[in-house]
Each structure stands twice: as C-alpha cells, then as structure tokens.
Amino acid sequence: MLNSFRQHIQKYQKISDEQFEAILSYFEVHSLKKKEMIQEAGQTQLYNYFVIDGCLRMYTLHEKGQEITTDFALESWWLCDQKAYLGKIETDCYIQAVENSRILRISRDKEQLLIKEQPFMQIYFLQIYQKAFAAAQFRNKLFKLYSKEEIFIQFNNNFPDFVQRVPQYLIASYLGLTPEYLSEIRKKIFS
Amino acid sequence: MLNSFRQHIQKYQKISDEQFEAILSYFEVHSLKKKEMIQEAGQTQLYNYFVIDGCLRMYTLHEKGQEITTDFALESWWLCDQKAYLGKIETDCYIQAVENSRILRISRDKEQLLIKEQPFMQIYFLQIYQKAFAAAQFRNKLFKLYSKEEIFIQFNNNFPDFVQRVPQYLIASYLGLTPEYLSEIRKKIFS
Numbered sequence: 001m002l003n004s005f006r007q008h009i010q011k012y013q014k015i016s017d018e019q020f021e022a023i024l025s026y027f028e029v030h031s032l033k034k035k036e037m038i039q040e041a042g043q044t045q046l047y048n049y050f051v052i053d054g055c056l057r058m059y060t061l062h063e064k065g066q067e068i069t070t071d072f073a074l075e076s077w078w079l080c081d082q083k084a085y086l087g088k089i090e091t092d093c094y095i096q097a098v099e100n101s102r103i104l105r106i107s108r109d110k111e112q113l114l115i116k117e118q119p120f121m122q123i124y125f126l127q128i129y130q131k132a133f134a135a136a137q138f139r140n141k142l143f144k145l146y147s148k149e150e151i152f153i154q155f156n157n158n159f160p161d162f163v164q165r166v167p168q169y170l171i172a173s174y175l176g177l178t179p180e181y182l183s184e185i186r187k188k189i190f191s
Numbered sequence: 192m193l194n195s196f197r198q199h200i201q202k203y204q205k206i207s208d209e210q211f212e213a214i215l216s217y218f219e220v221h222s223l224k225k226k227e228m229i230q231e232a233g234q235t236q237l238y239n240y241f242v243i244d245g246c247l248r249m250y251t252l253h254e255k256g257q258e259i260t261t262d263f264a265l266e267s268w269w270l271c272d273q274k275a276y277l278g279k280i281e282t283d284c285y286i287q288a289v290e291n292s293r294i295l296r297i298s299r300d301k302e303q304l305l306i307k308e309q310p311f312m313q314i315y316f317l318q319i320y321q322k323a324f325a326a327a328q329f330r331n332k333l334f335k336l337y338s339k340e341e342i343f344i345q346f347n348n349n350f351p352d353f354v355q356r357v358p359q360y361l362i363a364s365y366l367g368l369t370p371e372y373l374s375e376i377r378k379k380i381f382s
Contacts, residue, residue: 006343011192024303040371058330060268060336062336068332068335068336070335071328081328082202082321082325083329084327086322093332109212111195119313122313122314122317123306123313124304125317126313126317126320129321129323130273130277130320130322131277132320132324133273133320133323133327134274134276135274135323136264136324136327136328136329136330136331137261137272137274139327139331140261140327140330140331141251141259141261141284143331143334143335144261145251145253145369166321176335
C-alpha cells in the first residue's frame with residue numbers, strides 16, 4: 001500500500017530501501033471513512049496530507065454558511081491549507097474524505113525536520129511545490145479568463161474520470177454554481 | 192543595487208560573499224523602461240524574473256482581445272508563467288514593466304544548474320515556492336469567497352501603497368472590473 005508513495009517520490013528522486021524507511025518514520029498513516037473530517041476550521045495544529053488512495057476535499061464556509069470547495073486531492077496529490085500550515089496559524093478550512101481513503105500526514109515541524117535530517121528530500125519537495133504553484137497560478141488564470149460554464153467544460157474534457165467520480169454537488173461547490181445549474185450544463189454537454 | 196537581492200536571500204539562507212558572487216553568475220541584470228515588454232505570448236525560451244526595484248505585471252489576452260492581468264510583482268518578488276517555465280512550453284502570457292524597473296532573470300536551465308551546483312540554494316527556493324504556492328492558493332480562495340468589489344476593499348486595506356502606486360486601469364484588469372466601475376467603488380470607499 002505504501003509502495004505507491006515510494007513510486008511517487010521516485011518520479012522525482014531516487015531513494016534506497018533504507019531512505020524510504022527513514023522517510024516513513026516522519027509520517028502517520030490513517031484510514032478514513034467517506035465523509036470523515038480530518039481538519040476543522042479553528043485548528044492550529046495542522047498537517048500536510050498525501051493521498052495514497054481515495055479523494056479529499058478542502059472547503060471553507062461563506063459568511064452565509066454555504067460550503068465553498070477550494071481544492072480536491074486524488075491519489076498521489078498533497079493537500080493542506082498552505083498559508084495556515086506554513087505560518088502555524090488558525091485555519092478557516094475544513095478537510096473531508098470524499099471517498100473511503102488512505103492517507104499519510106505530516107506536521108509542519110516534522111516536515112522541517114525531514115528536510116533537515118534527510119536533505120535528499122529537498123529536491124523532492126522543491127519539485128512538488130513548483131508544480132503545486134504552477135497549478136494554482138494556472139487555476140487563477142482560468143477562473144479569470146473563463147466563465148464557470150466554460151471552466152466546467154474544460155474540466156470535463158481534461159479530467160473526465162474525476163467528473164464521473166466526484167459527486168456533482170461538490171463539483172458545483174468548487175465552481176461556484178448551484179447543483180441545479182450544473183445539472184443543466186451537463187445535460188447540454190452530454191445530450 | 193544587488194544588495195537588496197542578497198538581503199532577500201539571507202532572510203531564508205545565510206550566504207557568504209563568495210556564495211553570493213557564485214549565485215549572481217547564473218543571472219542577468221536588466222533595466223526596463225516603463226511599459227517595456229520582457230515576455231510575449233508564443234515565446235518558449237522563458238525566464239523567471241526577480242524584481243530589484245520597480246514593478247512588473249503579467250497578463251494574457253481574452254479571446255475578445257481584452258488584457259487580463261493575472262499577476263503583479265513588486266520589489267523582491269519573483270514572476271513567471273510557472274507552468275510554461277517548468278514545462279519549457281509556449282506561454283500565452285505577456286510580461287511588462289509597470290514602472291521603470293531593474294530586474295534579474297534566470298532561465299529554467301540555469302535555475303536547475305544553480306540548484307545542482309549550489310545546493311545551499313535548495314532551501315531558499317523551497318521556501319520561496321512554498322510561499323508562492325500559499326499566496327496563490329489563498330488568492331484562489333479569495334476569488335471564490337468574495338465579490339470583486341469586496342476583494343478590492345480587502346486589497347486596499349492590506350496593500351494601500353500598492354493601490355496608490357499602480358495605475359487604476361491595471362488594478363481593474365486584475366480584478367476583472369471595468370475602470371469606470373472601479374472608479375465608482377473608489378469614490379464610495381474614499382468619500
């Protein structure tokens with residue numbers, strides 16, 4: 001089960017059996033049931049989550065109480081409220097399992113220790129963060145350039161499996177659409 | 192003039208005189224006139240830009256030809272179209288000097304060489320990218336949670352100097368508002 005984590009790291013950085021064992025000692029493994037919460041708004045002791053299998057989502061509450069999904073994470077993706085995680089400040093984000101999931105988690109202190117004590121992991125994390133920043137910057141651009149309808153169509157073209165897999169009301173909450181309106185768009189596309 | 196770059200690096204990573212000289216050899220220094228272009232859509236040979244003084248903005252064109260400003264960079268900020276820069280693919284973004292500016296630029300190949308040959312820079316770049324990702328993720332959340340008017344008010348409260356400094360039509364193009372509408376909001380706030 002943890003082999004997928006090793007394969008993922010090895011895409012960026014070759015590691016030996018001993019090095020992989022050493023890395024694992026900084027993490028905790030957790031199994032989550034569908035809809036289980038692993039982070040609540042108001043927490044200050046935060047973790048960075050790596051999805052072994054399953055799917056997580058992060059959301060925050062609009063002042064009117066509505067859930068706004070800000071991020072999803074599938075297999076081999078990382079997820080955290082990065083600003084609160086780095087600054088060790090209170091988060092306003094919730095993290096929930098969308099499906100039964102297995103995850104690894106690491107605290108900010110442990111991550112810093114890992115990078116210091118196992119410096120070969122610097123190159124891994126550097127590349128992960130470069131890609132995460134590229135994806136977030138690209139997403140910002142998409143949301144500025146296109147309407148929510150156009151973004152859903154692109155999303156559906158680029159990640160058809162994801163759109164099939166995740167409940168539609170969560171995709172609607174990610175795009176800022178009502179579930180009813182998203183359902184209309186889907187009917188148009190798939191008819 | 193390059194001392195500000197050194198001070199900036201030293202916030203993250205102590206370096207000696209020799210190390211700083213070595214780092215500089217990977218960069219080129221450029222002076223830019225206000226409105227000068229340093230990147231055009233269609234380019235594939237891209238650079239990451241560090242602002243010594245002045246201000247840059249990145250924008251892309253909407254299919255209707257309208258300029259959409261996606262990012263600004265002030266002193267001690269980095270700027271590039273990260274997805275195209277990492278993948279060495281064609282960019283759809285333009286980068287322009289908003290004011291007379293002095294900048295350092297580094298190509299992706301040189302950046303990779305710098306990290307390999309001067310490994311003490313790994314920790315610097317790791318922290319820069321962690322912060323860049325945190326800022327981009329936070330911005331995504333803001334644009335999902337708040338109206339463009341509310342974002343301008345927050346922007347104005349958090350970065351009053353920036354709002355005074357940058358031409359209003361560029362702030363409007365960043366927020367996706369018409370300059371006329373932004374002017375109305377400003378009148379309301381400042382009256």
